[in-house]
Amino acid sequence: MLLTIDVGNTNITLGVFKEEILLGTFRMTTKRSRTSDEYGFTICGILEHRSICPQDIHSVIIASVVPDIMHSLTSGIIKYLNVRPLIVSAGIKTGIRIVTENPKEIGPDRIVDAVAGYELFGGPVIVVDFGTATTYDLIGPNGTFEAGITAPGLETAGRSLWGGAAMLPAIEIRKPASILAKETISSMQAGLVYGAIGQTEYIIRKIKEESGYSDAKVVATGGLGKIIAPETDSIDEYDPELTLNGLRLIYYKNKKVDR
Template identity: 45%
Template sequence: MVLVLDVGNTNIVLGIYKNEKLMVNWRLATDDKRTADEYGIQVMDLFTNSDFHIKDIEGVIISSVVPNIMYSLEHMILKYFKLKPIIVGPGVKTGINIKYDNPREVGADRIVNAVAAHELYKKPLIIIDFGTATTFCAVTKEANYLGGTICPGIKISSDALFERAAKLPRVELVKTPTIICRNTVSSIQAGIAYGYAGQVDYIVTKMKQEMIDLGQEEPFVVATGGLAKFIKQESKSIDEINHILTLEGLRVIYEKNR
């Protein structure tokens, strides 16, 4: 079995794969102040409570966009699993040809998502990841990573409104039945839900046209991340949601580098 870790700015998502099957997945808060032992205790508890055993893990792979946490995580894996993890980055085989001006600037999570989506769909793709930031990535049928767009995430946008506008409250992220609202809370909720869906649709429309101009077929749009379902309720652009896209990409990359 293989342990995969997707380290984001807000959460660390862990999964255990047996061959191509995801057996279990968990979510921890990202905290770069935790030590290797603190993370080790947390992970051991997760294993114990789910009836999995450390000795059954034959490999570990990590994708991270948080450099400050890597010392603790790598040492946790070495100490508790007695394994050297594969770290997604330069020198790791992905099968994706990155067309960025500087390929080292592309976040590991974006590369991993591109690997998974290409493996699953084998067609031109736009991949949207609704995380702390929202990323849009364009990948051709031939596995060329063309680049994309990065926007503030939904939670960041919502929190900024609360923190910078003295009279506006923090609100729950829900879609209102109408966009003309009669109270402040609903007005903010409508602005976030409909405004963000509109942003998604506009960016996807522009990206599709640019990819078609390059000779690609109309891209398939796949979304992942915790708020993908929330936005898909109103967005007209998202074809499919895959909540384990990043974990699938880590599994594929592990197989390419084992």
């Protein structure tokens, strides 16, 4: 079995694949103070709780935007799963050619999403990832990573809102019953969610307009994408497992298939 690990700024998302079948997904908070034993023990415990034997994990691939935790995380995997993980980094085979001004600036999470978007949906494709940041990446018809846009994520914007205004409370981010809010909480929810919908539609429209790819498919992922995707016709597909599938695809481009 293959264990895929997506290390984000807020959460670590794990997925277990048996060939192309995703058996389960799990989440941990991204804490920078964990030891290798804590990572290894926690991952093994999660797997066992889901009736997956840790000894059945023969391969691991990781994409991370948090370098500080990588030594402890990889050490924990080696120690507890007896597997040396493949890390998504420069030089790895992806099938995507980056044609931006500085390819090294493109984060591994965005490369993984680009691979999944292109391999699963073809090109041109726009991949929108609603995470700590909301990212919009354009992959051309021949698998070229042509452009990327980065905006604050919904939770990031929310924390900035209530963290910077003493009289505004922390709230649950969800779509209110109406944009015509009549009290503080629904007012904040309306601003955050409808603002994100408007941003999404405008940025996608401008990407298509300036690139000339008017027929580009738009694929969304990320936990908060489930709030935005149903509210706009600008998004064609919402795939919460897009990043994990991208990791699976990259692994098999670099290693022989496990049997």
